[in-house]
Amino acid sequence: MDVPKRRLIWDLVQGGLSEESFIAQFGANPRTTPEIVRVELEESLTERSTDNLRFALILAFRFGLSRQWAPLLCKLMGEDWHHSHEDIAGALQDLRFPVTIDCLYRTALRKHDYLAYNDNESLAIKCIWALHDIGTPEAAEKLQRLSQSDLSARVREKALKRLSALAVTRPGDPVPAYRRARDQKVRPDWDLGGSQRDK
Template sequence: MFQLQQQKVLDFALGNTNAADLQDCGLNVNGDPEYVRQELLQAIHDKDDVAVECVLILVFKFGGAAKSSDLLAQLLVEEWHRQHENIALILKDLKDPAVMSYLVNVMDLHFPYLDYDGGQGLKTKTIAALGAIGTAESIRALEGFVDSEKKSVADAARRELRRLPQLISGV
């Protein structure tokens, strides 16, 4: 993603431009999974934190992350950007069991930019992503976090485990 395109996406996020302007500068606003994947691959290759942010803005607005759970999981544990919480939210929506190990691993990582809340936001969103997956393996992972030394993590895991019967039965 070129710098001008990045600026257009950031302007879009602030409400200073519209989807037509994004299209006019060559951005895909149709939620195309292949486009999202290619943009994420390039952002990872370049370690471009602004590009990651811009792609996620497009994903939140237009969709298209369905074929990129592996790349998003990889980004979840990378230290060079500041989009961990947003990535956890998208992974929650994707419910891909293949990303379980990344979700579990990120719980032990420390990102200094998240010190304002001790990483609580990321951990809570990650617990919710594990719950959304709803497999036996994700349930075991949640059960492991019930005994966490961090009360907020243990509480989030308990809440998610209480919600699981409702999620599984569709209630």
């Protein structure tokens, strides 16, 4: 992604540019052409570009996420050259795709020097919330493991709390407001077989 495109994205998120003007100047609409974001994510990985990754994620959050990107996001999550792990965890929470369970679990246990200021707790907690929102028995099992891990007491407590919340959730319960808001970020037309969304 070249510098002019990054400037356009920055102007858009700062409110200095309307979405219509952004699309006209950018040359394509990421909402209707999701390949734009996928290509930028792939280039970020190939080039190990922190800036590219940051701006590609901004586009993804602004114009919609696709479950088709989940394996790519998990690859990026396993890399140490960037500082976007928490943003990627947020994207995976929005997607709620069971294939990301192992990735989220491994990430919750990893340590990054740049997150040492809080002992990596914020990233681990984001992963815990993502596992909770996936909500499958496999996700619950990972939450159970995290609640008994050698992570900090605060992280273990959060894992146990999210696990307990899953235990009292029944089919037909209303969808929490925060999840409804997150669902709006995922484009169903980019989904992998829409009927699998909450499985």
